[in-house]
Amino acid sequence: METLYLVAVHLGNPYVFLAAAAGVTWGILGGAMPGISPSITMALLLPFTYTMDPTGAIVLLASTYVGAEYGGSIPAILIRTPGTNAAAATVIDGYEMNKQGRAGLALGISLYSGVLGSLFGLTMLILLSKPLASVALAFTPPAYFALGVLGLSVIATLSGDSLLKGFVAALLGLMIATIGTDPVTGANRFTFGSSDLLSGIAPVLIMVGMFAMSELLVQASDRSEGTKVLSRPRIEFPGLKLARRLMFPQSIGATIGTFEGVMPGAGGTIASFMSYNEARRWSRHKEEFGKGSPEGIAAPETANNAVAETALVPLLSFGIPGSNSTAILLGGFLIHGLVPGPMLFTRSADVVHGLYAGLFIAAIGLLVIGILMLPMCIWLVNRPRPYLSAFIFALILSGIFSIHASLFDLAIMLAAGTVGFFMRMLRIPFLPAVLGLVLGYLVESSFRRSLVLSGDDLSIFFTDKVSLALLVVAFLFVAGSVGKRALDFVRHRPSAHYSEGSE
Amino acid sequence: MLSRDFVSGLAAISIGAIYLVFAYGLRTSALDDSVGPGGMPRAYGWMMLILGLMIAAGSIIKHIRSGAAPDLGIEWKGQGRRVVWAAGLLAIGALYIFGISTLGYPVAIALLLAAVSLYQGARPGVQIIAIGIGGAAFLWAVFVLVLGVSMPKGLFILL
Structure with missing residues (x-):
């Protein structure tokens, strides 16, 4: 109840309102552009958040995520090209409805299902986050080390078809995190006499480089024109009868979206396909699926928007980003000196309540902005690709320079983009690298401080109850993932490419 | 032989080796804790090296088992x-x-x-x-x- 009151206080804050509205608008535009994922859309905003107040910055980024999940369904329905990975399931029936001249209704169902999914996800986020983080007071250096290990264990589910490559990527991130000043002794490491490297490499440079710049580099050789949107649909909402029919698939989407969002590494893509599948299984109109079923849009769209909210549960409670988008959001927290995890709710409760309020505004605002932005999205999707690429490149370079007014930062970002490009080529997932980078400091400093406290006795990690519990969970996480891979190998089933779809 | 996995392994080995050279070059002081500024970097470097070897070896074993040389034209097309x-x-x-x-x-x-x-x-x-x-x-x-x-x-x- 107290939480609701504190959230309500922020609802009247014009700054939060503006940040949420701007985030949703930018997110819809970014999500609507095929090839620009929600994480890239968010990464492009990261440099702008430096000058903002922490609450506004976090609300802006989180609202972008919400907007992008809906935006992805626009090209999915209109040109059979999902703007985001999670919108791939919407293509199946959305495009069929478009062919039948019902594009407006398909977009309307997608929009209002997204709003419902967001509101349900937000409710679950508020209900689940704080209790999970309430163990905060019991956290000691060994527990923080174990928390870092738990965060790194997520790599097991984010590594696509090769666990070893996932670990290589994570080690690369951990190595980058060692550049700069040593967290315990203050000695310089890997700075090569450069004053620019003394404070280490800011995660934002690596994130923008790996996510956005590497995408531009990959698309550099693409000379295809892309499909144009020829129709000019108007959003149309379903009548009462159809709305009642859609309630069940929407509740399936909300439930699966919540579950998949809370599980690090699962993500919106898996949630939307699972929801589509379950909605078809339980539907009274099974025969309509694949031929333009409104239920086939409602379930996945509710699910991927619920994920956009519930994916914040492991991030806020434990500081563990389970997807590319939440990794970028973590970058936003770190820029402002906020460390998501157990202490966030006590040290920066104001930011958390502001975030909840912003997400509520974003969910409601999605309904209005989604209608208003449709013509703009269609215009943007139809722009020639060379101009879009040029503008995104210019935006990245300008944004990165604006952080520290440093040309060195631009060089680091380009280098990270190049590394990301080759990682993509060698099929090495780069989300584990980002995880290693953001968790590297926590893991190393907590490990060494624990040893100083215990007089170099490693058993401190097992005698501390919270540490032991977290290490056991981390072990189960890795063992479960390895077990599943072994089972897939025995049954000759390909492992899921979670790293590519975990937006 | 030069499959993407094999090249990934070689890249990891190279990164691990170069990083280890610099990690062992980090200065130590009598005031350092038992792990010291070089402790974790050395561990990361060795792990990278070992993982690189495992990936490269895995790639070779995979090709030996399949009994046919990989078609590099398809593997690296474009x-x-x-x-x-x-x-x-x-x-x-x-x-x-x-x-x-x-x-x-x-x-x-x-x-x-x-x-x-x-x-x-x-x-x-x-x-x-x-x-x-x-x-x-x-x-x-x-x-x-x-x-x-x-x-x-x-x-x-x-x-």
């Missing part, structure tokens, strides 16, 4: 072209970094917009010039006027 195009885009970015201090932000970003558009396949013409000037004016307004970022003035230093 990748050389991708690298060349990406290198070109990176070169434009590098030129921007070298030129921005002299030319100033508005001119450098206008040239970047025009150059990338042309490089990505836009037809040369008045539209490119308009995109360069219009885009630069928009970005200058956003970053300099709205966000108050101090962008390099270059040629415009006297203005």
